Amino acid sequence: MGTFKIEGGHQLKGSIQPQGAKNEALQILCAVLLTPELVTINNIPDIVDVNKLISLLKKLGVKVEQLSRGTYTFQADKLNLEYLESDAFKIDGRGLRGSIMIVGPLLARFGKGYIPKPGGDKIGRRRLDTHFEGLIKLGAKFRYSKEDQFYGVEAEYLTGTYMLLEEASVTGTANIVMAAVLAKGKTTIYNAACEPYLQQLCKMLNRMGAKISGVGSNMLIIDGVESLGGTDHTMLPDMIEIGSWIGLAAMTKSELTITNVSWDDLGVIPNVFRKLGITVEKQGDDIHIPAHTDGYEIQSFIDGSILTISDAPWPGFTPDLLSIILVVATQARGSVLVHQKMFESRLFFVDKLIDMGAKIILCDPHRATVIGHDFKSTLKATTMTSPDIRAGVSLLIAALSAKGTSTIQNIEQIDRGYENIDERLRAIGARIERVE
Incomplete structure (x- = not known):
């Protein structure tokens, strides 16, 4: 069984191209x-x-x-x-x-x-x-x-x-x-x-x-x-990978360009990340994420109530990115309610984020409230296991933003959906090592 060792807390820089979907x-x-x-x-x-x-x-x-x-x-x-x-x-x-x-x-x-x-x-x-x-x-x-x-x-x-x-x-x-x-x-x-x-x-x-x-x-x-x-x-580029890299850039305060994203096929994805306060710039068919050195602030609804992000069939927000939204919100300014409507076990990885110091209240199997740290308190490195593809990448993003060295086990789950992820992340400056 493979393991990732990740030294977090480093800014990344460069461009990354999403794999086929x-x-x-x-x-x-x-x-x-x-x-x-x-x-x-x-x-x-x-x-x-x-x-x-x-x-x-x-x-x-x-x-x-x-x-x-x-x-x-x-x-x-x-x-x-x-x-x-x-x-x-x-x-x-x-x-x-x-x-x-x-x-x-x-x-x-x-x-x-x-x-x-x-x-x-x-x-x-x-x-x-x-x-x-x-x-x-x-x-x-x-x-x-x-x-x-x-x-x-x-x-x-x-x-x-x-x-x-x-x-x-x-x-x-x-x-x-x-x-x-x-x-x-x-x-x-x-x-x-x-x-x-x-x-x-x-x-x-x-x-x-x-x-x-x-x-x-x-x-x-x-x-x-x-x-x-x-x-x-x-094949189209993988929209879930594109969303993952947007979240990675924000969490690590990195300037990243995601190339050839097929903007017309991304639907509401860019706007959902913008609601978290993340700057998502369109440059031709690329996405540019500037370094969020001052953090990012979650919007509220028009009446001032807490923002809710939930999944829905297309053209709604894809459930595969709710795990990414949840981990990105842990360092935002403000709070958000994440509502996973389609799968009742997909939020059960939040206990690992709580162990890292995230402020998350798991309301029930479908809903979690996240109170962001605004980078005033960094996540702590830890040892964890990847339960599924999307939760595994969310934990990987958390580890890359955390201070210290984290270990993620059962990375075969991540390999099921992400092509050579460690090599591609090292190319933009991530300190990640695959240990068999």
């Missing part, structure tokens, strides 16, 4: 199963979760070739569908949550899709009902083995239909869309997720020959086609 990559890679033709994908992040999915595709029989750093070709012309019912697949498929999105493409193209209960972050209940209810409405028969937690859907063919999703699940919408593009007739998905990464998936499928309208809205209309062809696709 992890959450987009998991959808796009599954979409290669929809066609026997060659698909080229650029800006794929070199992270554990994505590499696990690529390995799973290879075992399924997809021909994978790496052309250069971040660029791969995929061809799913001769698949080994027997692998789906093997004991090896039951182990491999549990390794990451993104594996659930192979089900829709396999069902649409081959009439069957199987998956063991997928893994991922332990941040609370993450039900799969939306995925399978949507596939059932398209005509699939569902089966589930409780003994080995193995899901399956089968259909001779899929038929388009109208559906209203109970929740605007991003991965659920992606799975249903990938199944519906090859269904007979028209499918309407209302209350569909509309995140930029799902928009990217829809645009890619349309280039492959799909007929999807309403992209970017919460109502997608899909006219099924007989088959899809190959295409080229380039």
